[in-house]
Amino acid sequence: MPELPEVETLCRQLNEILPGEKILAVEVLDPRLGTTEDEGLDGRKIERVYRQGKYIRIEMGKRSQDPGISGPEKGRGKIKQKPSDDRLTAALHLRMTGRLLWQTGSEPAPPYTRLVISFAAGRLILIDPRRFATFCVRPSETAPALVENPLEGLPPHHLKKTAEKRRLPVKSFLMDQRFVAGIGNIYACEILYHAGIDPRRHAGSLSDAEWRKVQKASAAVLPRAVECRGTTVSDWRDLFGMSGENQNHLEVYSREGKPCRRCGGMIQRTKIGGRGTWFCPICQK
DNA sequence: TATAATGTTAGACT
């Protein structure tokens, strides 16, 4: 479900709420998530939330030694600091149908709730019908530091160099998280439409000028989608259950048979790498 | 009932 703009939306909203909040309880309702409840999260304060590709990373401080909560023997004065009591990070990936919802008050958890993290101010709920989402405490620090962040621009030279000799479709290249972090099916289709490039082209066949068009296209498409708080075509909602607005700006995705707004021709659908792919055969060469 | 869905990846195939 969520791609870069949707994940970015959630991270910004979480950052308005969570920093300074202390975790009171963690409930894991789906064993497939990849976490258990005793990973030592209780009592930690959230420091910040940020996006890495499509991952939501949550940075936490050391475990609280507040006697009111954990009740260690008083007067002993000496509190052991285990390594597990150091600061730590968790990484959440929503995959296809994951959603986050912020609840205050005592509403019941919605259907398909897989994880609940409770704070004094409210609780953070992970909803995920298809159960592909993952929540990993202490994710491997093999951070893809070299991966480009499309919100900070995609250097055309670097793209060209990386794509050199590759014969996979340029659309698959853009969606490969090892090369570019955050682009998924909707925005790959939209970016290539804006760039005027046929998604079936081999990645290695694009010229410098064409990679520059890709850069310009992503610089236009992605920040606007963030401003619109994401694309709601089926079930995407932000942290507060609100739909996004970017579906009003889609030019090709899910518009098979409808007229291209630039040339009037008919938008076509095909399949690339097993994924639905929409494009205008007249505008995209 | 068959197909497709905003993601990733292990294994098969070139």
Place this chain on the structure above:
DNA sequence: AAGTCTAACATTAT
């Protein structure tokens, strides 16, 4: 050997 392709994961909606 490295690059590319496909099926699989689990579930709902059309």
